[in-house]
Amino acid sequence: MPVGAKGALPAWLTAAAEPPVDPGFLAGALADTGNGGKPGGITNVPVPGRRPRTVVAVGVGDATVPELRSYVSVAVRRSQTLAEHGARRLVLPLDTGAAPAGADEVRAAVETALLAGYRFRETSGPHPVRLAAVTVVCADAGDPAVARAGEAGQVTAGSVAWARDLVNTPPGTADPGWLTEQALGRLRGLPGVTVTVLGPAELAFGGFGGVLAVGGGSASPPRVVVATYRPAGGSGHPVLVGKGVTFDTGGISIKPNAGMRDMKTDMAGAAAVLAVVDAAARLGLPTPVTAVALLAENTVSGSSYRPADVVRHVDGRTTEVLNTDAEGRLVLADGLAHARLALGATVLVDVATLTGAVRTALGARTAGLYASTDGLADALLTAAGHAGEPFWRMPLAEEHVGHLRAQLDSAVADANNAPGNPGSTTAALFLQAFTGGLPWAHLDIAGPARSGSDDAELVRGGTGFAARTLLRWVEAGAPAELPEPVVTD
Numbered sequence: 001m002p003v004g005a006k007g008a009l010p011a012w013l014t015a016a017a018e019p020p021v022d023p024g025f026l027a028g029a030l031a032d033t034g035n036g037g038k039p040g041g042i043t044n045v046p047v048p049g050r051r052p053r054t055v056v057a058v059g060v061g062d063a064t065v066p067e068l069r070s071y072v073s074v075a076v077r078r079s080q081t082l083a084e085h086g087a088r089r090l091v092l093p094l095d096t097g098a099a100p101a102g103a104d105e106v107r108a109a110v111e112t113a114l115l116a117g118y119r120f121r122e123t124s125g126p127h128p129v130r131l132a133a134v135t136v137v138c139a140d141a142g143d144p145a146v147a148r149a150g151e152a153g154q155v156t157a158g159s160v161a162w163a164r165d166l167v168n169t170p171p172g173t174a175d176p177g178w179l180t181e182q183a184l185g186r187l188r189g190l191p192g193v194t195v196t197v198l199g200p201a202e203l204a205f206g207g208f209g210g211v212l213a214v215g216g217g218s219a220s221p222p223r224v225v226v227a228t229y230r231p232a233g234g235s236g237h238p239v240l241v242g243k244g245v246t247f248d249t250g251g252i253s254i255k256p257n258a259g260m261r262d263m264k265t266d267m268a269g270a271a272a273v274l275a276v277v278d279a280a281a282r283l284g285l286p287t288p289v290t291a292v293a294l295l296a297e298n299t300v301s302g303s304s305y306r307p308a309d310v311v312r313h314v315d316g317r318t319t320e321v322l323n324t325d326a327e328g329r330l331v332l333a334d335g336l337a338h339a340r341l342a343l344g345a346t347v348l349v350d351v352a353t354l355t356g357a358v359r360t361a362l363g364a365r366t367a368g369l370y371a372s373t374d375g376l377a378d379a380l381l382t383a384a385g386h387a388g389e390p391f392w393r394m395p396l397a398e399e400h401v402g403h404l405r406a407q408l409d410s411a412v413a414d415a416n417n418a419p420g421n422p423g424s425t426t427a428a429l430f431l432q433a434f435t436g437g438l439p440w441a442h443l444d445i446a447g448p449a450r451s452g453s454d455d456a457e458l459v460r461g462g463t464g465f466a467a468r469t470l471l472r473w474v475e476a477g478a479p480a481e482l483p484e485p486v487v488t489d
Contacts, residue, residue, distance in 0.1 A: 001045075002060040002071055002096045003030060003037040010096050012139070021047050021055050030057055039067040040074050056090075063096040065108050069388055072109045073116035073456045079131055080117060088132040100139035103149035108388065109136050110153030111160075111468070115457035118161050120168040152283060156471060159279035160464035162186060163271040167449070167462025171247035171264040175220035176295035179246060179267065183225045183274055183293065190281040192231050198224040206338065209312040210319070210330030215296030217251065217304030222296035224335070225270075226343070227277045234288040238478040239345035240277075240470060241335035243328045243352035244270025244295040251298050251324030252306055265462060266328070268449035269351035270295060275467040280474055289474050292339055294331040298324070310413050314338045315434060320410040323418035328354045329430050330417060336434040347376065347480040348440040349473075350431065351466050357423030358394075359447040365455070366390045367465065368444040370428040375481035376439050380473055387468035388457070391443070394425065396432075401425055439480035443469075 001021070002010060007030055014023045026045060030036075035043040041059035056078050060071040072092060079090040094101035094109055101109070113134045140146045166174065166182060180197055188195050200221045203212055208224065215222030245266040249255060255263070270293035277291045305311070309321045311330060314337035319330060332350050339345040358368040369391040371377035377393050384391045395401055404426055407419035415433065419426040428442045448465040451458045473479075 001026070001055050001057045002063070002093060003035055003041070003057050004063065004096050005037045005061050007031065007036045010093060012093075012095055021045075026055065026057065035059060037061060039070045042074055042078055044078070060096050063105075065104055066388065068094070068105055069108055069112045069456050072112040076113050076116040076131070076134065077454065090131055090134045092134060092136050094136060094138040101146075102140065103145045104386070106136065106138060106146050107149040107153040107156075110150050111157045112457040114154065114157035115160060116454075116459065118164060118459050120165060120461055155282045156279055156468060159275040159282070159471070160467050162278060163268075163275035163464035163467050164462045166271040166274075167265055167268050167464070169264075171297075174264065174267070175218070175246050175297055176215065176223045176244070177220050179244065179270070179293070179295050180223045180225055183227060187227050187274070187278060187281070190229075190278070191284070193227060193229050193277065193281045195228075196226040198226070206342075207312065207314045207316070208334045208338070209314075210334040211294055211296055213305040213309065213311045213321070214245065214251075214298050214327040214331055217299045217301040218297035220246075220297055222294075224338075225274070225293040225295065226290065227274060227293070228288070228290040229277050229281045229285075230288040231284065231286055234286055236346045236478060237288055237290065237344050238347045238349065238474065239290045239292060239339035239343055240273035241292045241332060241339055241348065241350040242270035242273035242294065243267070243332055243350070243354065244293045245328060245331065246295060246297045248298045248325070248327065249300055251300060251304050251327065253323045253325040254300060255325060262450055265450045266353050267295070268353050268445060268462060268465070269443075271462070272351050272445075272464060272467040272470065275464060276470045276474060279467070279471050283475075285475055287474050287477050289478065290339070290343055290345070292335045292343070294335045296331055298327045313434065315341060315436075317415070317433065318413040320413040320416045322416050326418045326427075328352050329427050332431055333434045336431060336440075340434075340436045340438060345438060347478060348435055348438050349380070349443065349470065350441075351443045351445060351470070353446045353449045354444045355424045355427050355446055357421065358444040361424065362392050362447055364447045364452070366392050367448050368392060368394045368424055369441060370394050370396045370425075370444075371441040372396065372432065372435070373439050373481060375479060376441050378482065379476065379479040380441055380443075380469065383472035383476060384469040386472045389448070389465060389469045391469070394428070396425075396428060401429060405429060
């Protein structure tokens with residue numbers, strides 16, 4: 001049961017001739033417990049009667065979409081704790097005021113309900129009892145737009161949950177070969193989708209020097225998965241390039257143990273872009289989109305690449321390796337160049353858990369966004385606002401970062417891969433050289449790709465971060481430029 005600001009009960013409850021629970025009884029219980037409608041505030045109210053039940057009263061504040069996400073996530077989590085006592089179905093009313101919930105509210109609620117209830121477990125014992133069903137209720141459920149929004153929320157949550165599964169699977173299983181099979185099994189056969197896999201021979205022929213170098217020390221050879229969704233009549237070709245380092249030891253520049261423990265998350269960018277293609281196809285979007293997932297394991301062996309090596313990329317540019325733990329930019333460079341030269345990309349977005357520096361700057365909940373055009377930056381930030389995923393735009397204009405370009409210089413190659421601080425910005429500058437002047441954005445998701453605790457629809461472990469933002473952007477037509485101003489007489 002949603003509780004509005006200052007403890008206000010929903011209008012439909014107080015106006016109903018036969019309310020499901022007595023409003024006076026509920027108001028008194030809320031007053032006794034101090035539940036004044038603060039978003040996330042919660043009270044369990046036992047309701048006596050012939051069929052005793054529990055009303056979970058959760059604050060929703062002014063019922064903005066972010067507050068609605070908080071309301072739904074708290075209700076789902078509290079109800080899960082009651083499931084072992086026999087509560088198997090949760091009913092979530094959304095209408096909190098005079099106006100009924102619309103399409104945006106319904107989609108956010110459905111996404112949040114499914115994602116907040118997500119869990120990944122590999123245990124020998126039985127899993128905890130879970131809710132069997134969550135029913136979202138609103139007055140305008142019969143409106144076709146609202147119904148479609150609910151369906152879109154289910155599809156989106158399913159694709160994000162798949163991305164989370166890929167990230168959370170232990171790295172002893174989730175190597176490049178396994179991830180390739182997962183992508184083929186999930187995406188092949190979807191309407192409008194084609195999947196191409198580049199193995200070691202194709203990568204060598206195509207000049208993927210960065211991918212081959214990073215993955216050269218692993219017993220599981222690297223692969224690149226190219227998944228394209230192309231509907232009939234679609235125009236433009238946005239390409240999403242995802243870093244898929246399935247485990248990152250740091251290579252010869254090895255990480256300390258504490259820094260290595262969560263490195264199965266280093267393929268979160270690849271998982272996110274594959275999830276976007278999955279959802280776009282299932283939703284039947286009119287805009288085409290391609291995901292390039294660059295899959296490699298950065299480990300240590302006699303065939304590992306070394307500091308002082310020079311790597312040649314798809315477009316012929318060369319990179320001097322100063323640090324084998326700065327590997328993500330090497331694989332992304334190949335992916336960006338391949339998207340531009342072989343796939344006919346019209347706009348590029350890369351997604352990666354790239355630098356610890358961005359986590360230091362923005363924290364664990366906010367991702368960094370670099371963009372070559374204001375239009376693309378604004379479009380992605382707008383999509384992120386609808387998706388509930390926080391990004392912060394970082395400077396990339398020449399007057400702000402031009403002085404840093406000299407740090408990329410190398411005496412033996414076109415650039416070096418470890419130009420120093422500020423690490424997130426110099427990494428973006430390294431990647432920009434491979435975009436060929438196309439509209440391009442770089443999403444550094446090193447902070448929010450993994451969560452250490454439950455927070456709204458995020459749960460402990462892989463979050464699937466950026467998939468919903470990019471899907472919303474593709475739904476809007478993947479705009480890369482600001483619209484032309486309308487001139488009137």
